[in-house]
Amino acid sequence: MFSVKYQEVPLEDKERLFEEVKADPRYEDYLYGCYECGICVAACPSARFYDFSPRKIAQTLAREDVETFYEQLNDDVWNCSQCFSCTRCPRQNNPGGLITVMREVAVKNGLRTTKEALAGYTRIIYKIMTTGTQVSPDMLQEDAFPDWGPQVKAVSENLDLWRLALPPETLHTTGTSWEVEERTMQELYAIWKMTGSLDIISSLDEGLSDIMEEIMDEELEASGLSF
Amino acid sequence: METPDKQSKSGGMAVETDRSFQWDPIEAPDEDIREAVWELGRAGEWIVQPVPEPYALESTKFGRLKKIPLEKTWHHKSCGQCGHIPGYSTSIFWLNRLLGYDYFDPRDQTSCTAWNYYASATSNQAAQASVAMRNFAAAYETGYFPLIHCGTSYGHYKEVRHELVHDANLRREVREIMHKLGRPFVMPEEIVHYSEWMYAVRDQLASRVVRDMSDITVTVHPACHYYKLQRADALYNADIYNGQRTAVVTGVAQALGANVADYSTWYDCCGFGFRHILVQRDFTRSFATMRKIEVMKEEANPDVVLTHDTGCVTSLDKSQFIGKAHGRNVGVPVMSESQFAALAVGAHPYRVAQLHWHSTDTKQLLIKMGIDPEAAWAEFEEDLAKIKDGTIKSLSWEAVM
Ligand code: SF4
Ligand code: SF4
Numbered sequence: 001m002f003s004v005k006y007q008e009v010p011l012e013d014k015e016r017l018f019e020e021v022k023a024d025p026r027y028e029d030y031l032y033g034c035y036e037c038g039i040c041v042a043a044c045p046s047a048r049f050y051d052f053s054p055r056k057i058a059q060t061l062a063r064e065d066v067e068t069f070y071e072q073l074n075d076d077v078w079n080c081s082q083c084f085s086c087t088r089c090p091r092q093n094n095p096g097g098l099i100t101v102m103r104e105v106a107v108k109n110g111l112r113t114t115k116e117a118l119a120g121y122t123r124i125i126y127k128i129m130t131t132g133t134q135v136s137p138d139m140l141q142e143d144a145f146p147d148w149g150p151q152v153k154a155v156s157e158n159l160d161l162w163r164l165a166l167p168p169e170t171l172h173t174t175g176t177s178w179e180v181e182e183r184t185m186q187e188l189y190a191i192w193k194m195t196g197s198l199d200i201i202s203s204l205d206e207g208l209s210d211i212m213e214e215i216m217d218e219e220l221e222a223s224g225l226s227f
Numbered sequence: 228m229e230t231p232d233k234q235s236k237s238g239g240m241a242v243e244t245d246r247s248f249q250w251d252p253i254e255a256p257d258e259d260i261r262e263a264v265w266e267l268g269r270a271g272e273w274i275v276q277p278v279p280e281p282y283a284l285e286s287t288k289f290g291r292l293k294k295i296p297l298e299k300t301w302h303h304k305s306c307g308q309c310g311h312i313p314g315y316s317t318s319i320f321w322l323n324r325l326l327g328y329d330y331f332d333p334r335d336q337t338s339c340t341a342w343n344y345y346a347s348a349t350s351n352q353a354a355q356a357s358v359a360m361r362n363f364a365a366a367y368e369t370g371y372f373p374l375i376h377c378g379t380s381y382g383h384y385k386e387v388r389h390e391l392v393h394d395a396n397l398r399r400e401v402r403e404i405m406h407k408l409g410r411p412f413v414m415p416e417e418i419v420h421y422s423e424w425m426y427a428v429r430d431q432l433a434s435r436v437v438r439d440m441s442d443i444t445v446t447v448h449p450a451c452h453y454y455k456l457q458r459a460d461a462l463y464n465a466d467i468y469n470g471q472r473t474a475v476v477t478g479v480a481q482a483l484g485a486n487v488a489d490y491s492t493w494y495d496c497c498g499f500g501f502r503h504i505l506v507q508r509d510f511t512r513s514f515a516t517m518r519k520i521e522v523m524k525e526e527a528n529p530d531v532v533l534t535h536d537t538g539c540v541t542s543l544d545k546s547q548f549i550g551k552a553h554g555r556n557v558g559v560p561v562m563s564e565s566q567f568a569a570l571a572v573g574a575h576p577y578r579v580a581q582l583h584w585h586s587t588d589t590k591q592l593l594i595k596m597g598i599d600p601e602a603a604w605a606e607f608e609e610d611l612a613k614i615k616d617g618t619i620k621s622l623s624w625e626a627v628m
Contacts, residue, residue, distance in 0.1 A: 025394050026352070045496045045514050081500035081510075082345040083451040084382075087458065103348030118347055120506040125349050132337035135310035135537075147508060149548030151586045155311070164614050164621040165607070166313050166581065168320055170304070170332050172621060177309035181334045187361055187408050188337050194404050195354035204349060225408070 003071040014070040020105045021061075021069075021098075030097040034058040040086035040095055050079040054086040054095035061098060077102045078117040110203035122205050129197070129212055132188050133177040137163060186223035189216040257289045258459060263392045264414050272398065274413045276367050283427035287460045288473075294417050295427040296374070298328045301366035302421075305377030306338040307537030308563075312544075314581025315537065315562075316376055318569040319421050321579045324628055325572065326431060331371040336362055339380035346501035352390060356401045359387040364410035373415055374424055378536030381420040382456030388418060389457060420453060422475040422535035423462055425564055429482035435572040438596040440484035445567070446529040446559075447476045447487060448519060448543060450536030451496045476535050476564045483571045488527035492518050498546070499538035508546075515546035520557045530592050532561045545586050560589040570596060577607035578627045 006014075021027060040054040041047045047054065057076065060068045077099050086095040106114040118125075128134050142153045155162065163172050170178045192198050193216060202209035268275035278294040287293050300323070308315040323330045340358050344350045366373040375381040391398050391414070405412045425432075454461040454473040464474035467481070472493065480487050498514025500507065520543060523529055534540055544561040551557055566580040576582050576598055582589045583604075590600045610626070613619045619626075 025397065026390065029389075029393065043494065045498055045500075045518070046510075048518070049510050049513065078502070081496060081498070081503060083496035083499070084455040085451060085494070085496055087455050100345065100348065104351060107348045118349075118502075121347055121502055124505055125343065125347055128338075128340060128343040129349075132340065133306035133310060134338060134340075134342040135307045137310050140311055145545070147512070147549045148545040149586050151548075151584075155584060158611075161611055161614060162583070163313075165578075165610055167317055167579070167622050167624045167627050168332055169621070170334060171309055171313050171316070177306040177338070178304050178336075179334050180337065184335045184337055184365070187410075188340075188358065190408060191354055191357040191361065191404060194407070195351060195357060197350050197354045200349050200351065 003065075003067040005071045006067075006074065009070065011066070014066045017073060017105055017109060018064070018066050018069050020109075021101055024101045024104075026097060026101055030094040030101070031058065031061055032091050032093055034062050034093065035091050037090060040089050040093070043085035043088050045083060045085065046079045046081050052076055052079040054080075054099075057098055057102075058089075058091075058093050058095050073102055073106050074111060074113040077106060078114075104200075107204055108200055115204060118204060122208050125201065125204075126208060126212065129192060129201070130215055131176045132180060132185065136174065136176050138174045183223070186219055186225055189220055190223075190225050192216065193220070259291055260389060260392055260459070261416065264388065264416065267392065267398075268414070272412075273402070274367070274411055276363070276372065276413050276415045278416050278419075279372050285423065285427055285462050286464060288454075288458055288463050291460070293419075293423070293460050293462065295419055295423050296372045297424070297427065298330070299371050300328070300330045300374040300424065301369060301371035302330060302332050303336060303339075303362060303366070303373050303375045303377075303380060304332075305380060305537050306342070307541060308376055312537065312540055312563075312581075312584050314566055314579065314584060315540065317579055317581055318563070318565040318574065319376065319425075321569055321574055321627065322425075322428075322432070322565065322572075324624060325435070326428060330374075331369055333365065333369065335365040335369075339377065339383055341379050341383035342501060344383070345379070346505075352397060353400050353404075355383070356387045356391055356397060357404045359384050360391075360401055360405055360412060360414075361408065361410060363413050363415055364405060364408075366415070367411060367413040372419075374419055374421055376421050378420065378450035378452040379538065381418060382452030385418050385457035385460070388414060417460070420475070420535070422453070422479075422564065425535075425568060426462060426475045426478050429479045432479070432568050432572055433482040433484070436483055437573045438571050438598070440571055440596070441486075442595060443485040443531065443592070444488050444527065444529045445480050445485050445531050445533050446490055446523045446527050447480065447493075448497060448532055448534040448539055449473050449476060449493075450534060450539050452538075453536060476533055479564045479568055480533055483568060485567075485571075488529055490523045490526040492522045495519060497534075497539040497542040499542045501538075504538070504542060511542050512546040512549055515542040516550035516555055516557050519543060520547060520550070520559060521555060524556050524559065529559055530595060531567065531589075532559050533564045533567055534561070535563055535565075540585075547587055558587070560587045560592050561585065562589070570598070575606070575627060576600065576603050578610065578622060583607075 467474040
């Protein structure tokens, strides 16, 4: 059944976004059709907790059902855990991969639902893009992880000392997971810039993108990397 | 192998073919992408870094043999492991030292940044492939071969390899970026996970076991990104689960003399979810405790859960605190098989395995292995006191071997 949600959004917009997904080079590797067997759903952790189904994603795309596609782009894709259990598909589909492509399109187009879904996540994007590492030791604060128990407090209280009590010298760090050379970081910034990753973020959060751009520009200028 | 200098000059840059390998759904799960990697190397599109000798040959899902380097490994660390469960990586290094292997622990390494890619989609194919190829280039320039610590980095790098092999345009774009960075364009002959290395050295580890493991029951949670994402070259063994499940982790636990117990939700994910573990933890907690830990407890009652990816240790370990508060049937230590193996062959539980970074209580397990946790903690506290008063700067390898 066609989706009746998002009637206020013009059909052309939905079609344009669908074309963007289909134009991705990964698309043809990830979708071959659907037997409707439901094996992916049986394997999918998110299907157990949300009103979510990798089968419906594969079917919608295979049938080119633009209305339902748009609904899924807004209401479904952020529920996926990216575990790729759905690659068990006997048709060789990769619903998790299709969702990756859909998410990228949703972010690039700055959909309102995407901004909402990622609102709590922007701090982490900042960490990833400016340090390269996603979980640094100094992120382990009890206010951020109260549900992880008293051990998080023990870690944060003893952080500097415990890091020095690690035999590998590269791990004597707290702001990044291991010591990273300056040149390495600069090359990472150069990659983000050259591949347009920073532009992707500007459609999500312009302020965040500006701050990162400034940090990276300064570093790159010092590095002598020109491109 | 040619010198990095000579390579970075040519860097695979001169030859540009439009050679594309078509992805055929009939062949899909069984494609041997390594042949294509070599073919592109012969065509001058990139440098292929061969697996250094000595290497082990282990069977993959569809029976082909994979080369697993034993020495000269370049350790691609994992942001999660090193960031909050660092005993994971420390144990891998410690085992290398115990076996007398030459390895390299680089500073010229970024994270694979795949967490960014999967969790928030604020990265794209070209960025991800460039990050991977930059790290591979850095490894190549040292003359050491990449050994990937993280399950997600491993799966994602194979995904990148797949995309680069099948997409001449992407290859060209990334090659140009490497050129601008002054780095060679290099693809390793194999993409190897640390648990494959552990598996390849399991007999050597078995001959060094000093703890009584016969009474220890383990359950194994294999990481999704190890064997579901780009599955063809994950390791399998006809003698382990009849070749129907990946052999890594289980093979090591068995070689060490522990009992591996089965449970019905073996295939299920841990519930990590990338963005979920950070901003939607109710999902992660529910899945980790109700679908994994409680099922293991009910069906196998293990002394410890072993896995081989940061995300899985994190989800399964940290989720139990709240589960316990709600009276759920939880309470099992969780660690990587590298930590478990290190303990089995005599490593210190805190100086090496660094178990104090984990949330679940490991004391009962240690006692069962014949280790006195109180005495070991007192020794570690002495180290801490020495660092604190400046007697030593940090804990050194010499002190823990
Ligand atoms: S990748 Fe997403 S859709 Fe696929 S099984 Fe995992 S949670 Fe479900
Ligand atoms: S497993 Fe594949 S064929 Fe079966 S329902 Fe899912 S996507 Fe369709």
